Amino acid sequence: MKKRLGLWFAAVILILSVCGCSKNGATGSAGGEKILLIVNQMDSFRQTLVDAAKSQAEQEGAQIEVIDAEGLIENQVAFIKQAVKDEYDVILCIPVNIETTVELKASAEDIPIVFINSCPPEKHLEKGKYIYVGSDEKVAGQFQAEYVLEHFSGKSEINIAVLEGEKGHSATIGRINGLKKTLLESGKKIHYVFDDFANWDQETARSMMEILFKTNAPIDCIVCQNDSMAMGAMEACKAAGMDLGEVPVLGIDATADGCAAIESGEMAFTVYQSGKGQGEAAVKAGIRMARKESLDSMEGVSEDGLYVWVPFEKVEIGNVANYK
Amino acid sequence: MSQKKKKRMISMKTKLLGIILPVVIVMVVLLIGIVYFISRNVLTEYSRNLLTSSIQSQANEIEAWLDENLAAFQIVKRTIEGVKPSDEELEDILNQYYGYNTNFSDGIYIADASGRLIKAKDSDRQETDPTSLVWYQEGLTRVNMGFTNSYMNSDGEAVISASGLLNDGSDTVKVISADLKIERISIIVNSFVEMENAQAFLVNGKDHTVLAHRDSSLISEKLSSCSDSFLQEVGRKIEREEFETVEIEKKMTAFISVSGTDWILVSYVPSSVIYSDLNYIRTVMVIVGLISILLIAVLLERVVWLVIRPVKTLTNVITSMTEGDFTVEVSVKQRDEIGKMSRGVEQFVSSMRSMILSIRGVSDQLHAQANSSNDVSGEMYYASQTQSQSMKELSHTVEQLSLSVNEIAENATTLAMVVAETKADGEKVENKVDETVEVSHQGKADLQNVGSAMQLINESVLKLKQAIDNVGHASEEITNITSLIGNIASQTNLLSLNASIEAARAGEAGRGFAVVASEIGQLANTSSDSVRSIDALIHEVNTLVKEAVAQADVSADNISSSSQMVENALHTFDIIFNNIDLVNQLVGQMIEKVEKVDEVATNAAAISEEQAASSEEILATAENMVVQAENITKNSRTVANEAKQLTLSAENLSEQMDRFKIEKGGSET
Numbered sequence: 007m008k009k010r011l012g013l014w015f016a017a018v019i020l021i022l023s024v025c026g027c028s029k030n031g032a033t034g035s036a037g038g039e040k041i042l043l044i045v046n047q048m049d050s051f052r053q054t055l056v057d058a059a060k061s062q063a064e065q066e067g068a069q070i071e072v073i074d075a076e077g078l079i080e081n082q083v084a085f086i087k088q089a090v091k092d093e094y095d096v097i098l099c100i101p102v103n104i105e106t107t108v109e110l111k112a113s114a115e116d117i118p119i120v121f122i123n124s125c126p127p128e129k130h131l132e133k134g135k136y137i138y139v140g141s142d143e144k145v146a147g148q149f150q151a152e153y154v155l156e157h158f159s160g161k162s163e164i165n166i167a168v169l170e171g172e173k174g175h176s177a178t179i180g181r182i183n184g185l186k187k188t189l190l191e192s193g194k195k196i197h198y199v200f201d202d203f204a205n206w207d208q209e210t211a212r213s214m215m216e217i218l219f220k221t222n223a224p225i226d227c228i229v230c231q232n233d234s235m236a237m238g239a240m241e242a243c244k245a246a247g248m249d250l251g252e253v254p255v256l257g258i259d260a261t262a263d264g265c266a267a268i269e270s271g272e273m274a275f276t277v278y279q280s281g282k283g284q285g286e287a288a289v290k291a292g293i294r295m296a297r298k299e300s301l302d303s304m305e306g307v308s309e310d311g312l313y314v315w316v317p318f319e320k321v322e323i324g325n326v327a328n329y330k
Numbered sequence: 331m332s333q334k335k336k337k338r339m340i341s342m343k344t345k346l347l348g349i350i351l352p353v354v355i356v357m358v359v360l361l362i363g364i365v366y367f368i369s370r371n372v373l374t375e376y377s378r379n380l381l382t383s384s385i386q387s388q389a390n391e392i393e394a395w396l397d398e399n400l401a402a403f404q405i406v407k408r409t410i411e412g413v414k415p416s417d418e419e420l421e422d423i424l425n426q427y428y429g430y431n432t433n434f435s436d437g438i439y440i441a442d443a444s445g446r447l448i449k450a451k452d453s454d455r456q457e458t459d460p461t462s463l464v465w466y467q468e469g470l471t472r473v474n475m476g477f478t479n480s481y482m483n484s485d486g487e488a489v490i491s492a493s494g495l496l497n498d499g500s501d502t503v504k505v506i507s508a509d510l511k512i513e514r515i516s517i518i519v520n521s522f523v524e525m526e527n528a529q530a531f532l533v534n535g536k537d538h539t540v541l542a543h544r545d546s547s548l549i550s551e552k553l554s555s556c557s558d559s560f561l562q563e564v565g566r567k568i569e570r571e572e573f574e575t576v577e578i579e580k581k582m583t584a585f586i587s588v589s590g591t592d593w594i595l596v597s598y599v600p601s602s603v604i605y606s607d608l609n610y611i612r613t614v615m616v617i618v619g620l621i622s623i624l625l626i627a628v629l630l631e632r633v634v635w636l637v638i639r640p641v642k643t644l645t646n647v648i649t650s651m652t653e654g655d656f657t658v659e660v661s662v663k664q665r666d667e668i669g670k671m672s673r674g675v676e677q678f679v680s681s682m683r684s685m686i687l688s689i690r691g692v693s694d695q696l697h698a699q700a701n702s703s704n705d706v707s708g709e710m711y712y713a714s715q716t717q718s719q720s721m722k723e724l725s726h727t728v729e730q731l732s733l734s735v736n737e738i739a740e741n742a743t744t745l746a747m748v749v750a751e752t753k754a755d756g757e758k759v760e761n762k763v764d765e766t767v768e769v770s771h772q773g774k775a776d777l778q779n780v781g782s783a784m785q786l787i788n789e790s791v792l793k794l795k796q797a798i799d800n801v802g803h804a805s806e807e808i809t810n811i812t813s814l815i816g817n818i819a820s821q822t823n824l825l826s827l828n829a830s831i832e833a834a835r836a837g838e839a840g841r842g843f844a845v846v847a848s849e850i851g852q853l854a855n856t857s858s859d860s861v862r863s864i865d866a867l868i869h870e871v872n873t874l875v876k877e878a879v880a881q882a883d884v885s886a887d888n889i890s891s892s893s894q895m896v897e898n899a900l901h902t903f904d905i906i907f908n909n910i911d912l913v914n915q916l917v918g919q920m921i922e923k924v925e926k927v928d929e930v931a932t933n934a935a936a937i938s939e940e941q942a943a944s945s946e947e948i949l950a951t952a953e954n955m956v957v958q959a960e961n962i963t964k965n966s967r968t969v970a971n972e973a974k975q976l977t978l979s980a981e982n983l984s985e986q987m988d989r990f991k992i993e994k995g996g997s998e999t
Contacts, residue, residue: 173474174589202472202494214473217495221443221470221503 039068039095039296041289044085046075046100049206049234050261051281055122058285059098066293079106086113095296098122098139098288104176111136118295120288125176133311134295139288141318143180146277149320150181150229150256151188153275157254158194158226167200167218169211169230169239178203181231181258199223204235211238219246225253233257233264233276240272250274260321260329268326276321278329283316342641346634347627354626362619369611377525377582377604378575384524385584385597391522392515392532392588392595396477399433403475403492403508406438410506414498417448424450434508440496441466443503457484469493469505477591479534480512480541480550488512488549490541512549516542519595528599535592538565564596577601640668644675654989656683683992690987697980704973711966718959725952732945739938746931753928756921763914770910774903777896784893788886795882798875805868805875812861812868819858826851 043059045052056072063070071094075082079102089097090113097114100123101107107126111119121131121138131138158164168185171178189196200218204211211230218225219242228243230236236257243250254274257264259281267273287306291314294301301307306315321329406427415423420440428437428450439449441460449455460466468478468491475494483489493507519530519542532541533553540548540561548556553565560579567576573585573594583598640663650658660676662669826847833844 179589198471200471202474202476213497217473217497220501221495223470 039066039293040093041068041070041096041098041292041296042085042089042092042094043070043072043098043288044075044082044100045072046082046102047077048074050263051232051259051279052100052123054281055285055288058282059289060285062286062289063293066289068289068293070289075100075102077102079103079109082106083109083113086110086117090115090117096120096292098292100124101126107136118292120292120295122284122288123177125180128312131312134298134301137291137295137301137312137314139284139291139314139316141279141284141316143177144184144187145318146177146258146279147181147184147186147231148188149184149277149318150258150275151185151192153254153256153320153322154189154227154229155192155194157274161194161226163195163197164189165197165199165224165226167215167223167225167228167239168198168202169200169204169214169228169235170202171204171206171231171235173203173205178231185229197224199225204230204238206232206234208234208238208241211235212242213238215239215242216245227253227274228255230255230257233259233261233267233273236273236276237263237267240267260319260326262330265321265326265329268321268323269330271323274322278319278321280316280319287314287316342638343631343634346638347630350630351627354630355623358619358623358626362615366608366612366615370608373604373608373611377599378584380525381528381582381584381597381599382575384528385530385586385595387524388519388522388530388597389586389588389595392519392593393591395433395515395518396510396588396591399431399508399510400475400477400492402431403434403438403506407475407494407496407506410440411497411499414500420448421451424448425452428452433514434510436509438506438508440504440506442505455484465491465493465507465509466505469495469507470503473497475506477510479536479592480539482550483509488546490515512542513546516544516546516549520544523597525597525599527603528597530595530597532588533564533568533594533596535568535587535594538568541593560598568594568596637668640664640672644668644672647675647679651679651682655991656686657991657993686987686990686992690984690990693980693983693987697977697984700973700976700980704970704977707966707970707973711963711970714959714962714966718956718963721952721956721959725949725956728945728948728952732942732949735938735941735945739935739942742931742935742938746928746935749924749928749931753921753924756917756924760914760917760921763910763917767907767910767914770903770907774900774907777900777903781893781896781900784889784896788889788893791882791886791889795879795886798878798882802872802875805871808868809865812864816858816861819854819861822854823851823858826854 041059041063043056045056048056060070060072073085075085082099082102083106086097086099094117096118098120099110101110101121104121104124104126107121107130111130118135118137121136121140123140125138125140125143126136130136154164154166166189168182170182200214200223202214204214211234215228215238228236228239230239234257236255240250240255243253243255250272255272256274257267257276258279260276260278264273264276268276287304291301291304294304301311301314304314306317307313308315319329406423410420410423413419413423424438424440427434429435429452430437436455437450437453439447439453439455441447441457441463443461445459445461447455447457447460457463464478464481468476472494475492478491478493480488480490489509489511491507491509493505496504496506498504515532519532523530529544531543531548533539534541538553540551540553540556543549548561553561553568556562556565560581563578564583567573567578567583567585573587575582575584577583578598580601581598582601582604583596586595586597587593588595644660647658647660650656656679658679660672660679662672662676664672826849829847830844830851833840833847836843
């Protein structure tokens, strides 16, 4: 009796494993994974990311569909639900709002999600299922602080105007923390003569700077959390007749405009967030997750397997040519 | 020592309880320990999570509250920026917000770079140099309104302000601001505590000063300068940015930074609160454990007592039995193994009883038998002694007998040998006699031959006499012939002389003839000589024949007498022959007899040898028998001793058996 039961058990396991294999086979190494990349509010950085993702997917033989949520969380959820219906294998997603992570995960049902660019809280990430591909934002802020400290190494007091991104955005928080922490640790007296959220926006940044200039506050440098805001800040500076050589403006992202500004000597420093690297890494990780493979061998994977870090790079006049 | 150990009796109940109870106690303690450990972990984890979620929700509430207020201020600010009002209009707008919301009952106020303060009409706020104030200074650093650090306002109240640059298009720098009282935040902070007995306070992450605390005296104090060691430790944690939930000073403490601000919300709950539940569980479990151990102990004791009671009864029964008392009764009620055992003992007792009875009978019988066997063995001893003696004598006799028989055997053997020799001699004699007979037969035959030869000789002699007579006659005729030959030889000799004269005349030619004539003349002379010799000889022969005839006559006479003697000898031979025949017959008879004697003697020898062997065997047997008889004597002595011993044992057994009681009243049998 026992023996017969054992046989049945073995048979069931065999059938299951065969089914499992065939299923794996269908979606597995043969390629052709269906990838949905949901972006949010396309900008030049994200365009770089999307282009890199597309070429990487093409290279790996996967199909990739790109769609823009246009800043609406309901769009994003609707796209994910549609992706479930269309049986996508993996979703790459730039969240509109990281607060909606739980709902995004629930909508995706069994489909793994690679979050890009905006980092959800760690508790919502899960190894092999919900991971984040991006750059460690703190490092970008840290790089900016290092530039400032080096540039003003002779001064004991530095007056800094900060233009932050969107309030509550993970990049905003990470970058400002990295910046302020590094500056604090330098022991120098740092005056934040201005520190506001310009929502990554050039125009907002420009108008804020104009208002700032009215206060006649002393400004040694302007630290912006992206190149767009830096462009706005520089416009304001130029309009106010300020010498950009005296007041360095710092950005992040090394966009084409940013690089051009550095090349022309207007902008002092930016940090290259490898949109290409993130796009490629997101597709690589996504395909591996679709195949239920381990990410351990991937470059930049954190020890807990929740993050794939794509390194930032410092961009100055000396090396800007590499990033055009 | 070991005897002492043996003597120290440990009851089964003690043993059973001694084994089971500790095991049960250990198990219960282990169980409680494990359950306690698990519940402790679960509870701790639960409390930790509860605290974390509590602090999270508090932080969210604070954030929300701040955001809500900030949003309200932003609306006002936007309105103002959109309207771009004149100073009067601006005051009107500010008037509307005075007392509009209890959160900022002081309303919204604006200061410009020239130090002018624009406020609601009802507000009694007086600032001599607003541009030097915290809210103005910090407001200058942002366009979107943001919260300042906490500070003391002119009324001595701890407040935070939401301030920002007012962008009304004019060139005058204006800062718009509204105050929120820290006290209010403090109340809100602690009102949102979800966990019972938990407390929370707000710390400025930049300078580590207390922003809000139930104890208002601590507000604006630096954590590191607080006297409370708990607060100092919290300060150190914040400084090191170690925001994990930990236990500090027996308080489980959680940290969270309130987003949008530099504030850090610290929430803590005394560990004792968490562990009070645990203590309660522990107490309950210990009580339950103790009660269950007690219950189990009592239950076990009763069960063991119940189970063992029949064993005790049985033990008593068996003890009595050990002492030889088989009068005990075993009552059987149980249907378990002990019942089975009891039944077994009961059967054992009854069978023992009957067995002892029969043993006792048997032992009595044995006693009697031992006695009689003692007697018998005594008698046997004497008998065997006598027998031994007799056997020795018998042995001696047999030995002598054996010797005699041996002698006889030897003699018989000698006799047989002699007889055998005699037989051989007899046979030789017979042979010799036979030979003699044969020889005498031959002799007789020879004699007969001799007789016939004598006849022949006689006849021959007669013939010889006749022959000799014939020879006399022949010799007379030969004398006549020789006289004629002498006449012829005298004439031949005359002729040879005439021929030799004539040949001498014939001269030469007659020489040859003269030789022949001389020869013939010689021959005639020789012949006349021979004739003269022959005459002589015949003369002699005549004489000899006359002598031979005489002789033959004599021989004939002798031969006749010899024949007569031969015949006599024959006769004698016949007599000898007969006698020998007789002897032969006698010898044959004698040999027959001797053969018989030989047979008898051989038989006698064989028989006597057998007898000798038998007698030796008898002797050996007799010697064996002597040994056996001596053994028997020895054994019968042993038997006698053992019979005595047996008697003693039988007496002993009888005594022993008397110890068993099988009838009530303990009377002896």
